[in-house]
Amino acid sequence: xxxxxxxxxxxxxxxxxxxxxxxxxxxxxxxxxxxxxxxxxxxxxxxxxxxxxxxxxxxxxxxxxxxxxxxxxxxxxxxxxxxxxxxxxxxxxxxxxxxxxxxxxxxxxxxxxxxxxxxxxxxxxxxxxxxxxxxxxxxxxxxxxxxxxxxxxxxxxxxxxxxxxxxxxxxxxxxxxxxxxxxxxxxxxxxxxxxxxxxxxxxxxxxxxxxxxxxxxxxxxxxxxxxxxxxxxxxxxxxxxxxxxxxxxxxxxxxxxxxxxxxxxxxxxxxxxxxxxxxxxxxxxxxxxxxxxxxxxxxxxxxxxxxxxxxxxxxxxxxxxxxxxxxxxxxxxxxxxxxxxxxxxxxxxxxxxxxxxxxxxxxxxxxxxxxxxxxxxxxxxxxxxxxxxxxxxxxxxxxxxxxxxxxxxxxxxxxxxxxxxxxxxxxxxx
Amino acid sequence: xxxxxxxxxxxxxxxxxxxxxxxxxxxxxxxxxxxxxxxxxxxxxxxxxxxxxxxxxxxxxxxxxxxxxxxxxxxxxxxxxxxxxxxxxxxxxxxxxxxxxxxxxxxxxxxxxxxxxxxxxxxxxxxxxxxxxxxxxxxxxxxxxxxxxxxxxxxxxxxxxxxxxxxxxxxxxxxxxxxxx
Numbered sequence: 001x002x003x004x005x006x007x008x009x010x011x012x013x014x015x016x017x018x019x020x021x022x023x024x025x026x027x028x029x030x031x032x033x034x035x036x037x038x039x040x041x042x043x044x045x046x047x048x049x050x051x052x053x054x055x056x057x058x059x060x061x062x063x064x065x066x067x068x069x070x071x072x073x074x075x076x077x078x079x080x081x082x083x084x085x086x087x088x089x090x091x092x093x094x095x096x097x098x099x100x101x102x103x104x105x106x107x108x109x110x111x112x113x114x115x116x117x118x119x120x121x122x123x124x125x126x127x128x129x130x131x132x133x134x135x136x137x138x139x140x141x142x143x144x145x146x147x148x149x150x151x152x153x154x155x156x157x158x159x160x161x162x163x164x165x166x167x168x169x170x171x172x173x174x175x176x177x178x179x180x181x182x183x184x185x186x187x188x189x190x191x192x193x194x195x196x197x198x199x200x201x202x203x204x205x206x207x208x209x210x211x212x213x214x215x216x217x218x219x220x221x222x223x224x225x226x227x228x229x230x231x232x233x234x235x236x237x238x239x240x241x242x243x244x245x246x247x248x249x250x251x252x253x254x255x256x257x258x259x260x261x262x263x264x265x266x267x268x269x270x271x272x273x274x275x276x277x278x279x280x281x282x283x284x285x286x287x288x289x290x291x292x293x294x295x296x297x298x299x300x301x302x303x304x305x306x307x308x309x310x311x312x313x314x315x316x317x318x319x320x321x322x323x324x325x326x327x328x329x330x331x332x333x334x335x336x337x338x339x340x341x342x343x344x345x346x347x348x349x350x351x352x353x354x355x356x357x358x359x360x361x362x363x364x365x366x367x368x369x370x371x372x373x374x375x376x377x378x379x380x381x382x383x384x385x386x387x388x389x390x391x392x393x394x395x396x397x398x399x400x401x402x403x404x405x406x407x408x409x410x411x412x413x414x415x416x417x418x419x420x421x422x423x424x425x426x427x428x429x430x
Numbered sequence: 431x432x433x434x435x436x437x438x439x440x441x442x443x444x445x446x447x448x449x450x451x452x453x454x455x456x457x458x459x460x461x462x463x464x465x466x467x468x469x470x471x472x473x474x475x476x477x478x479x480x481x482x483x484x485x486x487x488x489x490x491x492x493x494x495x496x497x498x499x500x501x502x503x504x505x506x507x508x509x510x511x512x513x514x515x516x517x518x519x520x521x522x523x524x525x526x527x528x529x530x531x532x533x534x535x536x537x538x539x540x541x542x543x544x545x546x547x548x549x550x551x552x553x554x555x556x557x558x559x560x561x562x563x564x565x566x567x568x569x570x571x572x573x574x575x576x577x578x579x580x581x582x583x584x585x586x587x588x589x590x591x592x593x594x595x596x597x598x599x600x601x602x603x604x605x606x607x608x609x610x611x
Contacts, residue, residue, distance in 0.1 A: 001607065001608055001609075001610050002608070168462070169462075214587075214590075214591050214592065214593075215591065215592045215593070216583070216587070216592075216593040216594075216595070217592070217593070217594045217595065218595040219595065219596065219597045271464070315457075315458035315459045315462055316457075316458075316459045318457055318458050319458065344458070347458070347462050348458065348461070348462055349462075350462055350463075350464060350466075350467045350470075351462070351463070351464050351467075352464075354467070354470075357472075359475070359476050359610065360608055360609055360610070361540075361567060361609070362540065362542075362567050362568075362569035362591060362592040362609065363591070363592055364608075365569065365592050365594045365605070368594075368604075368605055368608040368609070369594060369601075369605070371608070372601055372604050372605070372608075376598075407587075407588075408584050408587075409584075410580045410583050410584060412580070412595075413580055
């Protein structure tokens with residue numbers, strides 16, 4: 001249960017909102033690098049944190065992210081010409097560089113040209129490529145943080161794969177699905193048996209043998225660790241530990257030698273978000289078949305409407321609900337695929353779920369604590385200017401883990417090492 | 431007599447046909463809009479919760495007493511006093527009156543144990559076992575206490591389905607409020 005004003009505080013991320021200000025403290029995923037594949041390629045419209053932007057890659061390979069609309073008459077620069085180190089408006093030829101600086105107004109006399117140009121600058125944000133992702137920082141340039149250090153984006157290219165999809169609901173209810181460990185035994189029960197990116201792990205047997213897990217939620221410097229334990233061999237528990245790093249990064253515990261995966265939820269506006277989904281292996285290249293499975297929508301990825309980042313299963317086709325498969329037990333909800341099983345239910349809550357009406361139970365403690373941490377951080381930033389958790393790159397150096405521990409051992413104690421990034425060392429997995 | 435309204439084929443397979451399906455009143459596309467949210471039934475779907483919040487040690491006793499003085503729904507705020515044969519003696523944080531654990535658990539739907547470094551495993555075990563025997567959800571809130579946290583967590587672990595290790599005492603009422611204690 002959350003009061004309406006707190007729900008508003010946490011879900012609204014437009015310019016000038018407290019949570020919007022907090023998101024603007026971080027480097028966040030803006031686009032996949034594949035969307036701007038070469039110099040002078042077509043520009044891409046992108047909306048982030050309720051701001052309409054245009055992204056492009058200039059003739060020199062520099063990335064630009066700026067106000068979508070030309071300063072002259074408000075025309076969308078998506079129609080522009082990306083040429084000769086700038087993006088030129090198709091209407092009257094005004095041209096901008098990657099910093100949003102106007103560099104050419106062809107219609108103006110030469111003597112006025114340079115002084116007028118220097119006074120015209122579109123709002124712009126830095127954009128850098130790290131891994132498969134183009135990252136942006138939309139906050140005060142004076143407080144630009146260190147570049148992101150997430151391990152999935154820092155390993156060699158052949159060890160990582162990232163996709164993104166449009167989710168048609170507020171970012172927070174999507175994120176909450178990522179830290180709601182109690183739904184996995186139900187909604188995703190088919191995935192453990194059948195999905196090529198999950199099946200075969202010894203840990204799956206513990207999962208399927210003990211359907212009533214216990215939970216432990218521990219605060220970390222950057223967010224939370226959410227531990228879920230099930231019975232293992234005599235005197236031992238099987239633990240699955242999910243880190244959440246503020247504001248919206250999660251990593252799912254691994255299975256066997258399969259790659260590790262997780263998500264970033266980035267607000268498009270208050271009723272839509274991007275879900276960036278990564279898979280990586282810390283010590284080996286992804287195999288051809290693993291990458292193919294990811295492209296085919298297995299694991300935590302999904303299939304797409306061709307030529308778009310909209311899932312093939314979406315609310316316009318009722319997510320291709322298959323009642324026969326549900327009845328047979330092939331899937332629990334009748335929806336195919338883990339990501340769309342989640343998205344279908346999260347979107348069904350409505351664009352922004354009314355948390356004043358919900359009825360949480362103790363197994364929702366991870367969600368309760370995450371909201372509390374976000375709320376505290378938003379207020380601390382707003383009232384005292386305190387930099388929120390997760391900005392410090394040390395907070396980003398986390399891993400999830402799946403591990404068997406003696407019953408009397410705390411997972412924080414037993415996993416202190418393996419919950420941190422150890423370059424060149426394998427992740428803890430069962 | 432009006433003609434029957436044509437119904438589309440069910441969208442069970444991906445492909446162009448499924449993409450062309452019209453949006454119907456019952457479809458997800460319409461059902462998930464903000465406009466439709468106005469028509470969600472607002473009648474309460476659940477009875478008042480009946481929770482028991484029990485302090486297990488001296489430090490948590492003060493916090494539970496403080497919370498017991500505030501306005502809550504149906505929650506009882508209690509302090510563990512001593513073990514009894516097959517039962518335990520509790521004290522109401524507000525009134526100071528005593529009660530048996532077995533009596534308090536009759537009709538309870540959630541038990542929240544609040545513990546810090548001084549928490550004894552016996553108290554957690556008695557309450558946890560009694561809650562489990564009655565099918566009552568049990569949770570443990572561990573207060574910030576530096577080095578002693580792991581010991582407390584180990585004591586509570588077998589007896590609480592959910593454990594939350596806090597860094598800030600101020601989070602206790604917020605967590606209880608979220609649970610509608």
